[in-house]
Amino acid sequence: MHQPTSEARPSIYYQYQVFQPWLPSQHPAQQRQQVVIVGSGPSGMVTALELARHGVASVVLSAELQFSQGSRAICFTRRSMEILQQVGVADRMTEGGLPWRFGNSFYRGQRVFRMEAPHDPDDRFFPIINVQQQYMEEYLYDACKANPLIDFRWGNKVVQVEQQDGYARVTVDTPEGEYRLESDWVVAADGGRSPIRTAMDLQMEGASYEGFFVIADIKIDLPLPTERLAYFDPEWNPGNTILMHREPNGIWRVDYQLPEGETPEQALRPESLKQRIDAQLEMIGFGGTPWEMDWSSVYSARTLTLPDYVHGSVIFTGDAAHLLPIFGVRGANTAFQDAQSLGWQLAHVVKGLGSQQLLANYSAERVGAAREIIAEAGKSTRFMTPPAGGFQLLRDAVLSLSLTQEFVRPLYHWRTSRPHEYSHSMLNSRGDDNALFTAGPAHGAPPQNIRLAANDFLLDHLGGGFDLLYFTEAESIPAALQAAIDAARAKGIALRVTAVGAAQPVAGADQTFADADGHFRARYGVRASGAAYLLRPDQHVCARWLTLDAVRLQAALNAALPQ
Structure with a gap:
């Protein structure tokens, strides 16, 4: 029988709570689940919260009875905070966190480089905020506990996952013995030493330093x-x-x-x-x-990834899917992006709104993101900790020259984690006007936040489904376009319409934001009424048009939700 430690972990500053284990004798016979998530770290809990935002229930299994030991991940990026805002914990992160935007490199007692992360008035969050991981896990757990679609089970250790025809059978050990749980999908968020990955004999690709x-x-x-x-x-x-x-x-x-x-x-x-x-x-x-x-x-330091994150009914995410060096704050920040991407695409598969091509797309996009990070992180790692030989000689030359030569100092830049742009995603529209724009977020990019008022931002009003940003000064959405919007909603697709530019509410739009000074339109590269952006449920751009009509909107939705 699994006997997790019930002694609270020691800490000078954090008071660990030991939770009661979930025991099978206290619950009725287990029914087939839609999603079982193995692991209660950042990727596991954000996946559960994202699924719940789209109306899909999940079971979260944690082998332990308390949050992880030590501060672990401490630096969270602006994009991570935007993701955490969607699942309802950004305010608590901000209340207790330390925001910052400058990095300093020293050699021989001299500061040789000062990095300044970009930050402008349209950004709600600082480039990075420092919060210890235990607090972040506490905030996520409280959100999970408050959500009726999330069944959180402490002290439940997965000991076997058997693939069946179209589902998986999970054997779970507890302090009073084993039980079995069937699920349509199993999300392996069980960490860098993933027992599920090991049991499936899956090999990662990359390098260990x-x-x-x-x-x-x-x-x-x-x-x-x-x-x-x-x-x-x-x-x-x-x-x-x-x-x-x-x-x-x-x-x-x-x-x-x-x-x-x-x-x-x-x-x-x-x-x-x-x-x-x-x-x-x-x-x-x-x-x-x-x-x-x-x-x-x-x-x-390791730069490794599975070449495919989907294996039958088992889907890998977070450190179970890839191992990345900490230089550039890439661990938990990448896990949040994994979880956000997986959450909406798996939810739409479960609800029958898209085919399993969405899961293949999740794998392709996030493997691509991991490989991009590996390329960037490899450069940082080789500078921070150069292997013997040529890398060592080059790094030492940069250090020496940096004392007097300005031109070499940018080589100290640590290539901070940034959100991956899904530029070549299969979900991007093929018939839109992406190539004709000269500004604004392009295919696959996350949205540009916009300050609407003193403490009111665009991303405060988006999320939960697809978002259509429609730029217009007219009194109403065109009838044919409205009909296409209504038809999508009738199929169960969550589609919110935001009108931008009109001084008064636009009929047919869910919300209207005036843009008297044209700032919003300038940031999105829009020059005339009738332009539009379509954002996926993870807020990445999947289509944009200089002029939108009903046919083009329907084509974009068909591409984003393949059947």
């Missing part, structure tokens, strides 16, 4: 701003790199590479941790400042 890195969270009072701090080739750790981040609750993250040959066990000895952290504090001018250890761990 040499060397290990220590993450240490310490409680310390440092009068430094919330900015990324990177120190290259310090005297106390020659040839290696140290990163520092401020976290909420007086915690600082110290991240450093180990010398060649040192084992993780040696690195995590208290005397080793103290020596390295004291040396780092001494180097930055705060030697002797008292500090206390909260949590430490060791990781290695």
